[in-house]
Amino acid sequence: MTKATDAFPLSEKDRDRRTWEGRLQGASGLCIEDTCDNGGRQQRFSKASAMTQSDEQIEARVAWLYFMEGLTQADIAEKLGMTRLRVNRMLVEARTSGLVSITLNSRFASCAALEQRLVKEFGLKAAIIVPTPQDPGLIPVLLGQATGEYLSSYLAENTIQGLGLGWGATLRETIRNMRAGRYPDLCVNSMMGGLTHGSELNTFETASDLANRLNAECQYLAAPIYAGSPKSRDIILAQDVFRETFERIAANDIAVLSIGDLSERSLLVRYGLPRDVSTEDLRAKGAVGDIMGQFYDENGRLIDHPLNRRAIALPLDDLSRIPTVVLASGGANKTLAVAGALRAKRATVLVCDEDTARKACELVRGEAIA
Amino acid sequence: MTKATDAFPLSEKDRDRRTWEGRLQGASGLCIEDTCDNGGRQQRFSKASAMTQSDEQIEARVAWLYFMEGLTQADIAEKLGMTRLRVNRMLVEARTSGLVSITLNSRFASCAALEQRLVKEFGLKAAIIVPTPQDPGLIPVLLGQATGEYLSSYLAENTIQGLGLGWGATLRETIRNMRAGRYPDLCVNSMMGGLTHGSELNTFETASDLANRLNAECQYLAAPIYAGSPKSRDIILAQDVFRETFERIAANDIAVLSIGDLSERSLLVRYGLPRDVSTEDLRAKGAVGDIMGQFYDENGRLIDHPLNRRAIALPLDDLSRIPTVVLASGGANKTLAVAGALRAKRATVLVCDEDTARKACELVRGEAIA
DNA sequence: ATAGAAGTTATTCAAATGTATTTTTCAGCG
DNA sequence: CGCTGAAAAATACATTTGAATAACTTCTAT
Structure with missing residues (x-):
């Protein structure tokens, strides 16, 4: 046999x-x-x-x-x-x-190889790489599927209390691909404020949709993504209701976020930036991407820009205290952003499409983009 | 590791x-x-x-x-x-x-595959196939090496009393490649009469050379390969000395022979055939090759020719009583002869070069020669 | 909603492979 | 011919894989 x-x-x-x-x-x-x-x-x-x-x-x-x-x-x-x-x-x-050699005849073989490489080189707990589809529009769907599958398995095998969430197209697809379950002791919470206008996505529903699917508790972050000024943001966060909320966010066991870039494809860029802040400003400061509305440079470090101090979200540097940080992002436009996140080890789990991950990996290693 | x-x-x-x-x-x-x-x-x-x-x-x-x-x-x-x-x-x-596949990156891989195929299809105890060299002149050397190695291992692992031998270029090389040993209880004997003229090979020395190398006993068959007539052969074999000799030959544990063809490359054809017998005669009767001076057709069955009844050798049909029969032969000219021997299951061990064995195998299976 | 079929899991044991240690053998050298 | 060092074999044991069986879960059809 x-x-x-x-x-x-x-x-x-x-x-x-x-x-x-x-x-x-x-x-x-x-x-x-x-x-x-x-x-x-x-x-x-x-x-x-x-x-x-x-x-x-x-x-x-x-x-x-x-x-x-x-x-x-x-x-x-x-x-x-x-x-x-x-x-x-x-x-x-x-x-x-070499007298005997074995080959893996699968389009997933190169993904599996890259997964291993990412885990080894960046100390990730896991990397989930999906083949890059010809139609870039499919990337959020595929990443959503992969992240949903990952998160479902994770919840099946880990008893946790706090699950923090970002929002975006990829995360919306993630929720669609979550297996239903019963987690009454789990609190699903938004880790960042939402968009106050724009009709593509009701960012406030992201956490509640997931909570519903998981029969979990939901904690809203009823605030916009950016305050009017750093001072205004500090005043908002000083309120009791927000302090408790952020304590809970900081205590999450897992965070599931996506990475934004500075292109017009980004929901945040299109609907979330304050009028007095432009992407040119941000690029001038070296920004290549954002996590939870906080922009960072090619080394993954926060840029020195007042916008970052206006963000109503868990401070990016506090993310490292959360045991499992899933960053789900892909697409050629995201390469620099993903590379930056890798360099700064912002993720413990990366979900990405193959071409983007490979290029990001090569960027980090200083190789020419193929 | x-x-x-x-x-x-x-x-x-x-x-x-x-x-x-x-x-x-x-x-x-x-x-x-x-x-x-x-x-x-x-x-x-x-x-x-x-x-x-x-x-x-x-x-x-x-x-x-x-x-x-x-x-x-x-x-x-x-x-x-x-x-x-x-x-x-x-x-x-x-x-x-097929998600996973393995390959054997060796020129011997196809030989190993053919070995298995021959063993399965022809019920051989063993097949030893060597790659076909570009220079056909090297074939007897390579077959001799392989046969010598096989025979040395065989003797190392089997205690036997009687080893029968033919003669020819391949068997001479075989003896050169035998590992020396000490087998005082072994009797090496010629299974067929020798050539009475021709300077390329002293056929009477073949058995004695091997016996010397093995420190074994030697039994000569001091007779020519062919008698003058079938009647004359019967008279010769009726003599006591020959009867005992042939009893011993019939009792051999292993026979190491080569296959001859009808080309001018054959020592037997050049020096051994009686003057009144031509290869045309033999071909006319369907002969494709000979073992122990006895010619057989493409089905490996003895042709109906008086020459076969003149042969001073173990009758070919009695060969099946010897437990291990090694036939060592190769070269494109031998293809039909090897095929015939395979069909009639004359061998239990075949030593051959790859191209010849493959073509012989295909002939037997009724496939077109590639 | 229920029953039966199919598939999976858990557990145990057998078979095969991998490893470590000791002993034996062999080749080379003086 | 004896000695030494290296390599292989023999042996025992550990680990991994494969197989079998019973129990459980899931799926499908009614």
């Missing part, structure tokens, strides 16, 4: 394929005669003859019998008149030398 | 290769977050959602982690929040579906 350690499928039909596949158990008709009545008398290769042509052929034969014919290592040892250890070592050598 | 079940080498250097290789134990930095505090709560896919894109991606991720990153199945189960059984089944499915 097929084993996971087999490299190839087992069916006889598949055996006819050009690239031999699968390791077949119990194969009959072995290559070398199968009687051996003197139990493993020693058979040595002198150093001078090491890896001669016949050695190479024997190794190929061993590899063939193991990977293609599906014999066990003990079977092969008996058949070829050598020790099981020698068979094992030959197989290891076959791998190391 | 590298394991035989790994599909790829482990060294970090090798990890940089384009085609990812090797299964790496103890890989750090996993793709999916590695804390899971509620022990495997169920996560089900309904039938309606079976093998969605995300399923496929999860399977690719599992396969990647197992084959490329070297995690154990239990590790992966814990990391991805599923059962070890599910991981195992996904890996099996990955194999069966």
Whole structure:
């Protein structure tokens, strides 16, 4: 029967394929005669003859019998008149030398590779990379699906009390893809103020929609994303009702946010920026993206701009105190923003499309954009 | 460390290769977050959602982690929040579906494949196939090496009393490649009469050379390959000395012979055929090759020709009584002869070069010669 | 809503592989 | 020929994978 350690499928039909596949158990008709009545008398290769042509052929034969014919290592040892250890070592050598190679025939293989790379290079808890669709308009949908799946699994396996949320197209799709559940002890809360105009998205409903789907408690952040001035924001946050709200936000177990950029695609840029602040201003200060309405530069550090001090949201630098921070974002326009977030390690979980993640990764490593 | 079940080498250097290789134990930095505090709560896919894109991606991720990153199945189960059984089944499915494929990158791979095929299709105990060299003159050398290696291993692992031998260029090379040994209880004997003229090879020395190398006893067959007539041959074999000799020959444990063809390359054809017998005669009767001086047709059956009754050798049809019959032969000119021998199952062990064996195999199966 | 079928999980055990240690063998050298 | 060092074999044990079975869950059809 097929084993996971087999490299190839087992069916006889598949055996006819050009690239031999699968390791077949119990194969009959072995290559070398199968009687051996003197139990493993020693058979040595002198150093001078090491890896001669016949050695190479024997190794190929061993590899063939193991990977293609599906014999066990003990079977092969008996058949070829050598020790099981020698068979094992030959197989290891076959791998190391490249005599045997394995490929993952899937468009997800490069995503899986990139996931591993991101986790290793940026110390992420997880990276979820989806293939980049031809239609960039599909990216929020795909990222929403992936984030929804991730978050559903996370909630199934973690008992938490506070789930903080941002808003945006990707997060809306995330909520659509959440599996329903029953979490009466969970409080879903907005981690940032909302938009006070614009008809594409009722940002105040984002948290409540998720809370409804999860039968969880909901805590609204009934405030706009920006106050009139830093001073005004401080006055607002000093009110008891907001202080309690922000204590709860700071105590979240997980935050699920997206990354904004400075293009006109951004809801925040189109509807949220105060009239006295332009994207040119922000770019001039080096801004490449925003998280919770707070803009940061290519190194992921907050830019020195009064707008950042007007934001009614958890301060970006306090995000690191939340155990799990999911940043879901993608699209070529977001590359610089994602790279900045990676550099500053703003995320512990990144959900992104492949092309964007790869380019962001390469930016961080100082490589030319391919 | 590298394991035989790994599909790829482990060294970090090798990890940089384009085609990812090797299964790496103890890989750090996993793709999916590695804390899971509620022990495997169920996560089900309904039938309606079976093998969605995300399923496929999860399977690719599992396969990647197992084959490329070297995690154990239990590790992966814990990391991805599923059962070890599910991981195992996904890996099996990955194999069966072709998501994962393995290749043997060796010129010996096709030889190993052909070996298996020959063993299965012709019920051989063993097939040893060597790559066909560009210079056909090298074929006897390579076949001699392979046969010598086989025979040395065979003798190391089997205690036998009688080893019968033919003669020819391939067998001369075989003897050169025998490992020396000490077999005082072994009797090496010629299974066929020798050539009475010709300077290329002293056929009477073949058995004695091998006996010397093996410190074994030697039994000469002091007779020519052909008698003057079938009657004369019967008179010769009726003599006591020959009767005992042939009893011993018939009792051999192993016979090591080569296959002759009807071309001028054949020693027998050039120096051994009686003057009153021509290769045209033999071809007319359907002969395609000879074993022990006895000619057979494309089905491997003895042709009806008086020459076959003049041969001073073990009758070809009696060969099947010897437990192990090694036929070592190769070269394009031998294809028909090898095919005939295969059809009639004259061999239990075949040593041949790849092109010849493949074509012979295809002939037998009724396929067009490529 | 219920029953039956199908699939998955949990658990245990068997088989195969991987590893470590000790012993034996072999090649090279003096 | 003896000695030494390296390599391989033998042996035992640990780990991983594969398989079997019972119980549980989910899905589908009625």
